Amino acid sequence: MLSRRRLLLTGSLALVFTPAAAFAQSQAEWSQNYEAVSRSRVQRTSTPMLSPEALAATDEMIQRYRDIAARGGWQQVRGAERLRVGSKGAEVVGLRQRLIITGDLDPTAGESPIYDSYVEAGVRRFQARHGLSATGAMNPVTVAAMNVPADVRMRQLEINLVRLRTYSGNLGSRFVTVNIPAALVETVEGGVVHTRHAAGVGKIDRQSPLLNSKVVEINFNPFWTVPASIIRKDLIPKMQKEPNYLTENKIRIFNGAGQELNPSQVNWFSDEATRYRFRQDSGGELNSxxxxxxxxxxxxxVYMHDTPSKGIFGDDFRFVSSGCVRLQNVRDYIEWLLKDTPGWSREQIDATFKAGSRTDARLSVPVNIYWVYITAWATPDGLVQFRDDIYNKDGLGASIPVASRVPNEPDQEMFLQN
Known part of the structure; x- marks a missing residue:
């Protein structure tokens, strides 16, 4: 039986193709094994990025990529930036061949020049493995990722194998991993991933640091004290252009004696502001x-925190902070962190959010946390993940394009968010 999705898809194609082309399309699709499509989907794995299993799988994947590189790698994908379901041409044939080499499309997919649902599923799989929005349609960013040479991807895996070995010991029965280039947070318990969270991490010029620490405390409805670096780099230039910015964003100024000043009392065309303390009122709608x-x-x-700008979590490129880490679905995260701390059920957490009052919760047992830099890793299911070397720590230079993924600053994003 045809699914509703397939029925709608074939119905829409009939509007685009001639009858002959539509017949060829159906022949191309029906001749393929439907299990091939299910195998091309990316399934959520419970294997942590930092684990002996991921280490072993990455080691095995290196050999696979060495073999691919030894056979000449893959051809560059050309003229594919606008391809999507219904497209037809030699470019689709080249795309099929590229997807087959890395296991994103089953070898039985053939050489049809039609961009069918099998190619779409293969593109989705490729995009998901590279941290891109899995639309199933081609675009310049996807083409750029496909055209990174096989020997570069092999070298990327080798470099990251060394990093993974660093974390192959006992990381704790419960721990958190912040993978900076993936802009992703994992909570791990009993050797399996409990939750995953999209994250916003440091910009290229304000990088999130690598660190090993412990989560010790949760501050509900916190004030935000503006760091000195942001006062100098961002706040002073902003006030020169928008004198009402501090007032509109509920940011107060205090002198050394703790007295509150009016923004009009400060000379914003000097460094006077660097001598004061700036504090934003608590409240999730405006507070950074x-x-x-x-x-x-x-x-x-640095620390981790919620953000009023939830829209960033839908972006592929989430290098937007001044070094701290912003979290998607923060309530699920802190519920997991506080699960062993008496008095902090999900109901209590939700009630504290709703109350809006300043409240602190100290963890009964601090949780290990690791901010790491992993741009390539594999899992035992045979899936290999790659991410941009956003801070150029792999040392592979321009071989892996990054600039094409840097967007303009989102309009809704406050310039001073940490």
């Missing part, structure tokens, strides 16, 4: 930390 700050002692002064 949203409703929650998660404290992790470290020498860099």
């Amino acid at each position: 930390m949203g409703f929650v700050r998660i404290n992790i002692p470290n020498p860099h002064g």
Whole structure:
């Protein structure tokens, strides 16, 4: 029986193709094994990025990519930037061949010049493995990722195998991994992933640091004290252009004696503002930390937090902060963190959010946390993941394109969010 999705798909194609082309399309699709499509989907794995299983799988994947590179790698994908379901041409044939080499499309998919649902599923799988929005349609960013040479991907895996070995010991029965280039957070318990969270991490010029620490405390409805670096780089230039910015965003100014100043009392065309303390009122709708700050002692002064700008989590490129880490679905995260702390059920957490009052919750047992830099890893199911070397720590230079994924700053994003 045809699914509703397939019925709608074939119905829409009939509007685009001539009858002969439509017949060829159906022949191409029906001749393929439907299990091939299910195998091309990316399934959520419970294997942590930092685990002996991921280490072993990455080691095995290196050999596979060495073999691919030894056979000449893959051909460059050309003229495919606008391809999608219903497209037809030699470019589709080349795309099929590229997807087959890395296991994103079953070898039985053939050489049809038609971009059918099998090619779409293969593109989705490829996009998901590279941290791109899995639309199933081609675009310049997907083409750029496909055209990274096989020997470069092989080298990327080799470099990251060394990093994974660093974390192959006992990380704790419960721990958190923040993978910076993947802009992804995992909570791990009993050797399996409990939750995953999209994250916003440091910009290229304000990088999130690598660190090992512990989560010790949750601050509900926190104030935000503007760091000195942001006062100098962002706040002063902003006030020169928008004198009402502080008032509109509920940011107060205090002098050394703790007295509150009016923004009009400050000379914004000098460095006078660097001598004062700037504090944003609590409240998730405007406060740069949203409703929650998660404290992790470290020498860099960074932490994790909620954000009022939830739209960033739908972006492929989430390198948007001044070094701290913003979290999607923060309530699920802190519920997991506080599960062993008496008095902090999900109901209590939700009630504290709703109350809007400043409240602190100290974890009964601190949870290990690791901020790491892993741009390539594999899992025992045979899936290999790649991410951009956003901070150029792999040392592979321009071989892996990054600039094409840097968007304009989102309009809704406050310039001073940490």
